[in-house]
Amino acid sequence: MALLNRHARIALGVAGTTALLATKDGATAADLSDFSDRTPPPATGMHLGAVQLQSAGVMYFSRDGTLFLADPRGAAIYAIDVADTYRDTSRTGVEITDVDGKIAAALGTTRDQIRIVDMVAHPLSQSLYFSLTRGKGNDAVPVLVRVTKADEKVTVLPLENIRNARADIPDAPTPDAKTSWGDSKRTFSVTHLALVDGELYIAGLGNEEFASTLRRMPYPFVGKEASTTVEMYHTSHDRYETASPIESFVAIDLGGKPSLVAGYGCSPIVTLARAELAAGKHVRGKTVAELGGGNRPFDMIRYTNAKGKEYILVANSNRTLTRLDPEQLAAAKAMTSSVKQAWEPAGVGYLPVAIVGVLQLDNYNADNIVMLKRNIETGSLDVVSETMRWL
Amino acid sequence: MSKGSESFDLVQMTPPPLIWVALLVGCGVASGDDRAGPRVAVDLTRTPQVVEVRGLSRATANRLQRLAPNDSTWLRLVAVYVDRGAEDSASTPAVIGRYGVSEGRIRFEPRFRFAAGVAYRVEVDTSALGDREPGGAQSASLTYRFALPAENHERTTRVTGVYPSVARVPSNLLRWYIETSAPMEPGNALQHVRLMDEAGRDVPGAFLALDEELWDPERRRLTLLFDPGRVKRGVRTNVESGAPLIAGRRYHLIIDDGWTDGTGAQLASRFDHAFEAVEADRRSPEPDRWRLSLPRASTRAALQVSFGEPLDHALTTRMLLVFDPDGERVPGAVTLAEGDSTWSFTPSLPWLAGDYSLRVGGALEDLAGNNVVRVFDVDRRVDSSGVDRDVAGATRAVRVRVR
Numbered sequence: 173m174a175l176l177n178r179h180a181r182i183a184l185g186v187a188g189t190t191a192l193l194a195t196k197d198g199a200t201a202a203d204l205s206d207f208s209d210r211t212p213p214p215a216t217g218m219h220l221g222a223v224q225l226q227s228a229g230v231m232y233f234s235r236d237g238t239l240f241l242a243d244p245r246g247a248a249i250y251a252i253d254v255a256d257t258y259r260d261t262s263r264t265g266v267e268i269t270d271v272d273g274k275i276a277a278a279l280g281t282t283r284d285q286i287r288i289v290d291m292v293a294h295p296l297s298q299s300l301y302f303s304l305t306r307g308k309g310n311d312a313v314p315v316l317v318r319v320t321k322a323d324e325k326v327t328v329l330p331l332e333n334i335r336n337a338r339a340d341i342p343d344a345p346t347p348d349a350k351t352s353w354g355d356s357k358r359t360f361s362v363t364h365l366a367l368v369d370g371e372l373y374i375a376g377l378g379n380e381e382f383a384s385t386l387r388r389m390p391y392p393f394v395g396k397e398a399s400t401t402v403e404m405y406h407t408s409h410d411r412y413e414t415a416s417p418i419e420s421f422v423a424i425d426l427g428g429k430p431s432l433v434a435g436y437g438c439s440p441i442v443t444l445a446r447a448e449l450a451a452g453k454h455v456r457g458k459t460v461a462e463l464g465g466g467n468r469p470f471d472m473i474r475y476t477n478a479k480g481k482e483y484i485l486v487a488n489s490n491r492t493l494t495r496l497d498p499e500q501l502a503a504a505k506a507m508t509s510s511v512k513q514a515w516e517p518a519g520v521g522y523l524p525v526a527i528v529g530v531l532q533l534d535n536y537n538a539d540n541i542v543m544l545k546r547n548i549e550t551g552s553l554d555v556v557s558e559t560m561r562w563l
Numbered sequence: 564m565s566k567g568s569e570s571f572d573l574v575q576m577t578p579p580p581l582i583w584v585a586l587l588v589g590c591g592v593a594s595g596d597d598r599a600g601p602r603v604a605v606d607l608t609r610t611p612q613v614v615e616v617r618g619l620s621r622a623t624a625n626r627l628q629r630l631a632p633n634d635s636t637w638l639r640l641v642a643v644y645v646d647r648g649a650e651d652s653a654s655t656p657a658v659i660g661r662y663g664v665s666e667g668r669i670r671f672e673p674r675f676r677f678a679a680g681v682a683y684r685v686e687v688d689t690s691a692l693g694d695r696e697p698g699g700a701q702s703a704s705l706t707y708r709f710a711l712p713a714e715n716h717e718r719t720t721r722v723t724g725v726y727p728s729v730a731r732v733p734s735n736l737l738r739w740y741i742e743t744s745a746p747m748e749p750g751n752a753l754q755h756v757r758l759m760d761e762a763g764r765d766v767p768g769a770f771l772a773l774d775e776e777l778w779d780p781e782r783r784r785l786t787l788l789f790d791p792g793r794v795k796r797g798v799r800t801n802v803e804s805g806a807p808l809i810a811g812r813r814y815h816l817i818i819d820d821g822w823t824d825g826t827g828a829q830l831a832s833r834f835d836h837a838f839e840a841v842e843a844d845r846r847s848p849e850p851d852r853w854r855l856s857l858p859r860a861s862t863r864a865a866l867q868v869s870f871g872e873p874l875d876h877a878l879t880t881r882m883l884l885v886f887d888p889d890g891e892r893v894p895g896a897v898t899l900a901e902g903d904s905t906w907s908f909t910p911s912l913p914w915l916a917g918d919y920s921l922r923v924g925g926a927l928e929d930l931a932g933n934n935v936v937r938v939f940d941v942d943r944r945v946d947s948s949g950v951d952r953d954v955a956g957a958t959r960a961v962r963v964r965v966r
Contacts, residue, residue, distance in 0.1 A: 229775070244775065245780065270650075273647070273650060273655075274654065274655065274656055276645070277644065277645040277647065277655050277656055277657075277658070278656040278657070278658065278659050279658075279659065279674070279675055280643075280645060280658040280659070280660075280673050280674070280675050280676075280677055280678060280681070280683075281645065281675070281678045281681055282645060282647075282678075282681055285678060285681075287750055289774070289775070306675060307675075307678065308748050308823075308825075308827060309746065309747070309748040309782075309823070309824065309825035309826060309827060310746060310825035310826060313675065315675075324654060324656070325656070326656050326659065327659070328659055328674055343955070356780075356881070357779035357780065357781075357784055357877060358779075358877075358881075359777065359778065359779060359780060361773065361775040361777060362775075363774070363775075377773075377777070378777075379777035379778065379779065379784075379786040379877075380786070380875070380877045380878055381878060381926040381928060381934070382737060382738070382788075382791075382928065382932045382939070383926060383954060383955065385955070401955070403953065403954060403955065405950075407943075408795065408796075408940075411942060411943060411944055412795065412796050412940045412941065412942055412943070413940070413941045413943055413947075413950060414791075414795055414939065414940040414941070415939075416791055416795075437771055437773075437790075437791065437792070439792060453953050453956075454951055454952070454953055465792070466768060468772065470774075489772070
């Protein structure tokens with residue numbers, strides 16, 4: 173971390189894959205440190221061919237601009253070379269109002285006929301990538317689009333012919349799976365995806381058993397054998413232990429230990445050491461905070477502000493953007509007490525950042541984070557940035 | 564671009580099939596005469612669909628032929644827009660597609676098919692083309708509008724059933740399965756499925772909202788989870804808001820007919836499922852206590868297993884397997900009955916005398932999400948059995964003695 177803070181690395185890529193790494197002396201502490209867990213994977217195992225998506229799910233960019241995309245219906249993860257050769261080292265934010273209306277218009281349809289699933293920022297070009305569905309019901313088609321920062325140019329990624337590598341999601345139901353009594357109805361939804369220490373971590377939930385399973389697969393993809401699944405549990409009030417699907421997570425060092433901070437649909441914030449994931453198939457996380465009832469943690473990122481202090485940001489369904497301090501999370505004991513009134517937060521406290529309506533979050537450039545945000549006054553869906561100076 | 568001349572077509576997709584909708588702009592009379600100046604024509608019946616600019620001079624056509632299909636110059640000459648009316652602005656992007664020149668005409672093929680119910684606008688900069696309309700000295704552009712009529716489909720899709728189908732469910736019920744007769748439109752289930760108490764009031768926030776709804780591959784079965792935070796013991800939303808279901812009370816699961824199917828049509832009818840909540844279930848299914856009705860050797864009679872409680876509809880269908888005395892999987896057909904509390908297995912071939920085994924997957928759940936290995940929310944002060952055991956890999960075997 174510290175090394176990366178002092179010598180922020182800039183990846184200079186050719187077609188986004190053959191990335192060379194160089195150091196940029198004199199960069200500030202904030203420079204790209206937020207991508208430090210996004211280890212540049214070697215560009216191996218990719219081939220030019222079609223990505224035959226059955227659904228467009230959540231995404232993640234590694235530092236070198238390799239896009240990881242979940243296809244939950246196809247029970248697959250794709251690593252895609254998006255061939256985004258533009259390089260933007262500027263420190264300004266990005267603002268795109270009515271982004272869903274504009275993407276829909278470029279796709280020849282109207283806003284109500286597209287559904288955006290995820291938005292991520294390319295770490296080198298500062299373009300934004302959206303996974304979405306065009307059309308509804310039987311006519312729905314999964315699409316990936318890029319929207320550039322400078323001129324809001326919308327491009328459809330040529331999935332019919334693009335450099336990619338595909339891997340099956342371990343232990344996920346496949347579309348052609350049969351039971352002995354007929355077609356399987358099992359499916360798996362991916363809620364969050366990230367590259368951590370050279371492995372893809374895949375969180376999600378199934379439509380049948382209520383397990384909470386974290387799937388891990390090495391990247392570059394080397395086959396199913398190397399993948400593992402871990403059953404995840406967490407405690408409430410240090411008494412009840414339960415499974416629950418992880419909604420979003422972030423990989424971070426807590427007290428020097430490589431850890432995960434995970435947000436669950438029923439609002440607890442849970443920490444666990446990544447070493448435990450390697451050791452067992454059954455891992456118990458520690459509940460250290462409750463953001464308050466009636467809320468879902470949509471998305472999470474970590475970043476380092478201008479003073480070199482690291483934080484976690486959480487986008488919520490029914491809270492403002494909230495900031496958590498990893499040092500406090502690291503020092504916290506498991507929560508043991510109950511709250512006294514509805515919606516009361518508990519455990520490790522948070523800073524309620526005065527930004528509401530955030531649906532997606534990502535690191536953006538040296539000075540900014542980027543958000544997909546619903547404007548609560550106009551109803552417009554906008555891309556907005558926030559400088560980390562004040563965060 | 565200044566508005567030169569405008570025209571509008573509502574393109575009919577219904578029979579007779581449309582061949583070409585061509586409109587002469589500026590001269591008032593439709594004609595095949597290419598010297599009449601540029602005009603726009605669309606053909607939406609073929610694949611790919613195409614928007615053409617006809618009536619170009621040979622010199623212009625030759626010049627444009629050199630442009631690549633995605634050259635940004637094209638957008639300055641001919642652009643197709645979704646007509647957003649008052650929402651249109653200079654930053655509204657043009658529809659993405661490929662350009663080319665063929666038989667002296669500019670051809671635009673959209674990347675995705677033009678959508679029903681959407682209005683489109685074609686803008687052609689005739690001066691930039693170098694093919695200004697005859698006599699139209701001040702007119703540098705022409706605008707052409709077309710639209711595909713919205714499709715109306717008949718309302719034929721119905722909810723065919725919900726599971727659990729029994730009239731009494733534990734108050735810590737974890738999920739519903741809602742099955743329909745045809746594929747549905749995903750993404751807005753929670754606007755159309757609600758829980759109503761006996762006084763006719765909605766139970767708010769009963770179900771877990773998810774970015775991606777849990778559909779089966781055919782989109783004919785939705786899994787709807789109760790908010791686990793409200794079902795779980797000790798968890799904050801359970802403490803604050805209480806469980807969505809209270810033992811001893813009656814409820815209705817209501818699916819309104821505004822829910823749309825995969826064609827965009829609403830459901831043919833509303834669905835109302837009445838049930839009563841009873842005492843919470845905090846025990847794992849116990850295969851050792853199931854009652855087996857054993858078949859006789861040399862028959863194809865069903866092996867019947869009575870669980871003594873309804874189990875999860877989907878998991879019960881696939882998590883019980885029969886193995887023969889040699890350890891080979893026995894092929895056959897499964898039916899569930901009595902509200903998913905009885906499982907029957909009819910083998911494809913007659914039973915042989917010997918000890919078969921019924922293998923039960925550890926992840927088999929009851930209605931409250933308690934699986935065979937551990938209960939849904941373990942109270943570690945009282946009972947931590949199964950807490951450190953792997954659920955997915957675990958199986959329980961029950962002996963099935965056939966005589």
